[in-house]
Structures are given as structure tokens and as C-alpha cells.
């Protein structure tokens with residue numbers, strides 16, 4: 332019964348219904364894409380670990396901390412192993428390796444998400460100027476094992492130039508794939524050869540025996556250095572990325588503000604559509620009541636009609652985002668893998684928002700339809 | 713044509729309009745026997761539609777009683793009236809009042825969607841009603857593809873489809889030319905005589921009133937003869 336009536340209502344002004352569905356679907360396409368991208372902005376990535384404590388300079392993301400901090404952290408009871416690293420940023424077009432080269436020392440395999448074969452690791456440790464290249468990066472730059480690679484960097488080499496040269500001894504894989512866009516070299520070699528910033532590292536990663544200790548240990552590290560000129564900021568990897576991103580400005584808040592504005596607009600658009608459609612159909616609704624349709628059936632009919640239009644828009648919009656996400660991921664060459672996706676919760680949230688918007692936008696017109704008096708509506712004078 | 717079907721007893725209907733009380737029906741009494749074909753005439757504003765709506769269960773009187781087949785409409789609430797209407801009375805309007813997006817047969821089917829009838833049963837009923845008014849060959853036409861007379865036939869089929877005892881018609885030929893009007897009136901006559909429907913018809917047209925068995929005149933809320 333309701334289906335016939337809903338069809339009759341929706342088809343009455345086809346263009347208007349199509350436009351309504353379209354605007355709703357565009358809003359939810361936007362929702363889908365922004366939500367899919369939010370891990371990029373918020374640092375809420377999958378696979379970040381609670382048992383890895385990251386330590387870096389308190390006041391600057393690119394600031395340095397002394398190597399002696401590594402010695403301190405290694406001595407903490409619950410710390411099982413430590414990785415420390417510094418960045419060799421390339422500064423010139425002449426560099427082969429644009430982006431960031433990382434000099435690593437200590438437990439290089441602390442990140443289980445990086446996969447390095449034992450031979451490659453051995454070769455890396457045995458050759459001072461050895462380098463491990465991410466597979467994606469190797470493919471993009473056409474680098475193979477045995478090649479020599481060059482970086483023009485801010486750090487001066489012992490020979491007085493800014494040129495750094497390494498020999499590729501192996502490859503590594505990682506998930507997300509974005510982390511394969513890099514190259515790892517030996518910290519000891521870098522440290523020995525550089526002139527400036529000697530004895531410093533950028534980040535220390537320590538594996539703790541139990542994730543439950545991560546917060547306490549982070550606190551302990553930060554307390555130790557709080558009054559030194561090398562104050563630190565430590566935290567479990569799983570939280571630190573998010574809290575650092577939050578310092579840029581709460582991007583999630585901005586996304587939510589945009590989406591709220593969009594949904595508010597949609598609310599007005601559909602509210603207007605529904606109340607206009609009810610107003611135009613005053614006679615039809617009165618006729619239905621004359622034929623014996625109950626007031627509450629008419630009420631439900633209006634609500635369902637709005638729900639139908641909006642859910643059609645929601646599904647179209649989410650469908651479009653679900654279709655474009657793999658396309659966008661493919662276009663990025665796999666770099667956004669693991670960073671650009673929609674969870675089931677987000678999809679359910681969208682449907683919930685859709686139901687809410689439909690209810691809020693149609694409750695007043697539905698109530699008007701409920702109260703419509705047949706004799707008044709059918710009077711011609 | 714003997715026992716009383718509709719009994720209107722001392723009915724008042726008033727409206728409040730800006731502090732003034734407007735009396736539309738004034739202590740009105742009326743008995744309509746079963747299988748009557750009654751024409752209601754009277755000047756504009758005399759309360760014809762108001763009386764018709766009361767007898768069709770679309771409205772309730774300010775005071776007085778309306779008994780139909782032993783039930784008192786004046787005692788019913790809106791919900792009870794609405795389900796009473798769906799099975800006991802068919803409405804026919806001057807402007808047909810079909811739903812524009814639905815085809816003729818879907819329009820006729822509307823009252824049946826409220827029943828427990830199966831799809832095929834509904835289809836049978838719709839076909840029977842449309843055949844009875846001679847419009848079954850236009851079942852998949854939309855209202856705007858039909859002439860006024862054809863639309864009125866569809867509307868009559870819709871009024872008939874749930875097989876009510878009473879047909880209530882508010883100027884059913886008011887929007888039609890003479891010939892078409894005559895056809896519609898012939899149809900109403902057949903429904904009255906052969907199908908036993910009790911018909912109450914409001915009309916301004918003396919020729920139309922001649923089709924009825926009885927004519928009553930309403931003036932200033934009272935029946936005159």
C-alpha cells in the first residue's frame with residue numbers, strides 16, 4: 332500500500348525528485364571521500380603499535396635530540412630494544428633520492444611492518460655505505476641491487492661537500508605501501524662522516540615488553556629530560572601520530588564542520604522539497620483520507636516518502652565514493668593504500684545521518700498532512 | 713424502498729468566524745430510505761455540501777444525530793469514521809479528484825489497498841467496477857489522457873470498488889457538457905436501480921435533478937419542501 336503511494340508522491344514531480352536525490356547523493360559522496368581520507372589527516376592509521384614508544388624533540392618536529400638519550404632509554408627495565416634514526420633530507424634537483432633518506436641504527440627490525448630478508452639485512456650491516464631501498468621506490472626510480480645512489484643534502488660530508496653516496500644492498504617491503512617510498516642507510520656511517528649535528532638523532536623508537544607500560548615509560552623518558560635543553564616528547568606510536576596531527580589544527584574538526592554545513596544544507600533542501608510536495612498534494616491527501624486512509628497512515632506515508640528519496644541519495648552517494656576509492660588508490664600508485672578507505676562504521680554512520688536528515692526534514696510536513704481536514708481541503712471557495 | 717437507511721435528526725452545524733457564529737445547518741431533519749436517489753438543490757452557501765459531508769462521515773455535526781444502518785456517525789471519532797467510510801460510502805466529486813500520476817486502474821484500486829484482498833482479488837474487483845461504468849478499456853491511461861466524462865467514470869468506479877451501500881455525489885455533472893452529463897446521470901440511475909445503491913446527489917442543475925427519485929431544496933440551513 333505505502334509503496335504505491337510513495338511512488339505516486341515521488342513521481343509527481345520527477346525533475347524535483349531527481350534533483351533532490353542528486354543533491355543528497357553529492358553530499359554523501361563528499362562525506363564518503365572526506366571520511367575515507369580522514370586517516371591521512373588524523374594519523375589514525377591501521378597497524379600503528381601500542382608497544383612502540385616514540386621519542387622526539389619536544390618543541391619541533393624536525394628538532395634533534397642527543398644520542399645520549401638512546402643510552403638512557405636502553406637502560407630502562409621494560410625496554411627490550413631500541414631503534415634510532417636521523418633524516419638526510421635531499422635539497423637539490425641533482426639528488427637521485429628526492430624526499431627523505433633515513434639513517435637507522437640499533438634494532439632496524441623493530442617495525443614488524445617493514446619486511447627485510449635476512450641476507451639483505453646482513454649485507455646492509457656489513458657495508459658501511461650500504462642502503463636498503465623500498466620496493467615501490469626502487470621500481471619508480473629503476474634502482475636495482477648493486478646500484479650507487481646519490482643524495483645532495485643539508486648535511487656536510489667529511490670531504491667538505493654536501494654529496495652523499497650509497498650502495499644499494501637490498502630491498503624492503505612495507506604496508507602501507509606509502510612507506511616503501513624511501514631509503515634506509517646506516518646511522519653509524521652517516522654519524523661518522525657528517526660535520527654538523529654530530530651526536531644527535533631525530534627519533535628514538537623503543538619496544539616495550541608490554542603495551543601497558545608504554546605510557547609510564549613515555550612519561551619516565553619525558554620527565555628525565557624535562558629540564559634539559561633537550562626536552563623530549565614521547566608516546567606510543569599508536570597515539571603520537573594522532574596527537575602530533577592534532578597540533579596542526581584539528582583537521583577532523585574542520586572536516587566535521589564542513590560535513591555539518593553540507594548536511595544542514597541538505598536538510599533545508601529536502602525539508603523544502605517535502606513540504607512543497609505535501610502542499611501541492613493537499614487535494615490528493617484529502618482524497619485519500621476521504622477514501623478511508625487514516626491520518627496516521629498519511630503521516631507515515633510522508634515520512635516514508637522522504638526516507639525513500641534520501642536513502643536513494645545516500646546509497647547513490649556512498650556507491651559513488653566506494654567506486655571512486657579504488658580508482659583514486661590506483662591512480663596514486665598504491666601510495667594511499669591503507670590510508671584511504673571507508674569502514675563499515677562510516678557507512679553505517681552515513682545511513683544513520685540519512686535517516687536522521689529524512690526524519691527531521693519531513694516531520695513537520697508529515698504532521699501537517701496528519702492534521703489536514705478533508706472538508707477544508709476539498710472546499711472550493 | 714421502505715426502511716430508513718439514513719436518519720438525520722435535529723442536526724446543527726455552526727462555524728465560528730471572527731467571533732461570530734455562522735449557522736450552516738439549523739435543526740435539520742431528514743430520512744433517506746434504502747435505495748433512494750435523492751437530489752439536493754439550493755442556492756450557493758445554503759449548506760448542501762455540508763449536509764452531504766455529514767451523511768458521508770467526512771465531518772461531524774455540532775449537535776444532533778446522524779444514524780446510518782443502525783450506527784451513529786455523530787458518536788464516532790475520526791479513526792472510526794475513516795474506517796466506516798472505507799467500506800460504507802463512495803464519494804464522487806465535481807472535479808473527479810483522481811491522483812494524477814496513477815493510471816485509471818491504480819486510482820480505482822486505491823480503496824482496496826486498505827483491505828486484506830490479495831493482488832488478484834483486487835484486480836478482479838477493479839475490473840468489475842470499471843466494467844460497470846464502461847471504462848475498462850482505459851485502465852492504463854493517466855487522468856490527463858482522459859476526457860472529463862471518462863475521468864468521472866473512473867471516479868465512479870473508484871467509489872464503487874469496495875461495494876458501498878451509499879454513493880455521495882457533490883455536483884457530479886457540474887464540470888461536464890450536457891451530453892456527457894446525461895450519460896453520467898444515466899449511469900447513476902443504473903447504479904441506483906440495478907445495483908441497489910442509495911444515492912445522494914447535490915446539484916445546481918434542474919435537468920440533472922430530474923434523474924433523481926426525489927428532490928429536496930435547502931435554504932439557509934433548512935429543508936424547504
Ligand SMILES: Nc1ncnc2c1ncn2[C@@H]1O[C@H](COP(=O)(O)OP(=O)(O)OP(=O)(O)O)[C@@H](O)[C@H]1O
Pocket residue numbers: 707710727728729734736754755756757758759760761762763
Ligand atoms: N470550515 C468552514 N469554516 C467556516 N465556514 C464554512 C466552513 N465550511 C463551510 N462554511 C460556510 O458554510 C456555508 C455553507 O457551505 P456549503 O459548502 O455547505 O454550501 P453549498 O450549499 O455546498 O454551496 P455551493 O453550492 O457553493 O457548493 C457557506 O457559507 C460556507 O462559507
Ligand SMILES: [Mg+2]
Pocket residue numbers: 760761762882
Ligand atoms: Mg457545495
